[in-house]
Amino acid sequence: MLKEDRHNIIVEETVTNGSSSFQSLSKKLAVSEDTIRRDIKELDNKGLLRAVRGGAVSVSRIPHHYRDRENTDIDQKKIIAQKAVSLIKSGQVLFFDGGTSVLELAKILPLDLKVTIITNSFPVANAIEDHPTAELIFLGGKLNKTSFSTYGNETLQGIAKFKVDIYFLGICSIAPDKLSCKDLEEAETKIAMMRHSVKTVGLCTSDKINSESPYFVAQTGHMHTLITENSKGTPGTKALARLGIEIL
Amino acid sequence: MLKEDRHNIIVEETVTNGSSSFQSLSKKLAVSEDTIRRDIKELDNKGLLRAVRGGAVSVSRIPHHYRDRENTDIDQKKIIAQKAVSLIKSGQVLFFDGGTSVLELAKILPLDLKVTIITNSFPVANAIEDHPTAELIFLGGKLNKTSFSTYGNETLQGIAKFKVDIYFLGICSIAPDKLSCKDLEEAETKIAMMRHSVKTVGLCTSDKINSESPYFVAQTGHMHTLITENSKGTPGTKALARLGIEIL
DNA sequence: AAATATAATGCAAAACATTGCAAACAATAG
């Protein structure tokens, strides 16, 4: 076996599993652990993976604190994303904001869908990068290093240039009367996206229903559809349904 | 058997398997390993495959996708980035374009440097995300899925709002008289960045000197400084130095 | 702090690459 082949297998193994150990690779490739160690050191230098004690881990463009958030309630978010995707039709233009449920939607976008996605979120952009037919317009602006999205005047002006079909809104907190979030700039972005879309669809794990955050986004009634992972209505969703919001 | 036939078989074997070894080819084609070695060296020169220790690997999965390009000539790019970083002072505002040498510069930016970086490149943005003090302004626009950078009217308008201290220009091709690149939109972006910066610093691995690409960017003379990994001047760099370009 | 596991280092054997050379072969001109 060529060294090149071995390197490819190591990288592949590491990327698909998220990590790999000297032990397992040594057995799998029938070479000593020392050789694997040296291989991984080389691959680390090339930036193809990161060498750690005991083996290697895959390098991810998106840091951990975001990743953690991304992976909480992942099953619920997948259900929500599934429901949301059924609302999208080819040819539409969509706003995606920086929420993690919205990101999940970006990840499962059917490969034959020809849509234009406008976003201020780097993780969303990374997800769409690999999509064959979706077009992406990224909103410029200052970088928020915790949410990995852009904000500020530049971003708001960018949003104002469009009037899109659907805005997929990641919900931080929803009370019976109002939507709110944890960050002033994020709130401003969400407000602008709502104003420049025909229809607003909120994505929300049900634990966020009946919670509040410091920064006001909008009256709940301005949202057209709310998607949660829970199909049978809860008291919270029923109250929102009475306001005329479609619950999915 | 003709040499031509042998070459065809070698390429075919290498492409279908992803790789091939001197040993197996020698047995299969009933010639010595030395001959195979010489064949593969020839085919490598023609670009039909890549010679590696022990055999050859298929060239199909090599540089065309950004994530691969990122890792070619990495050592040279590191040298270039080291030289470039010495030009940066705290307080400056900088344009970084989407070149891979420029990305390397973004990665090694000293942690105490307080600069504002304006870029249209996602990889650069990802690199700067981790930096504690650098501020990042991202230029919105349409996404180019092969270079992972934005382009178009939106991007150009974004650029036009600034007049920065230094533009770090990733060079695709440089001939004695002109800079050029492989993509119309990329060329437009580079032109705009040059116009809206006080000083343009080109980063360029020396194999790109005296090459040409379809889309014109600028007269070479509009660049103030050129950085290559090769410190002792080559005929190519000396010609450029005579045009008044500082060579580092 | 001791015990244990893991990683870096030096080394020698093996695998592989490079170079130079001569034999084999083909093409061309005299």
Next chain:
DNA sequence: CTATTGTTTGCAATGTTTTGCATTATATTT
């Protein structure tokens, strides 16, 4: 037909890289 030239091929000598093992150093756990 023969001499000349140029190319291709295999072989041997020499130089380089890779690899596994033993040793020493460094983390991690108890």
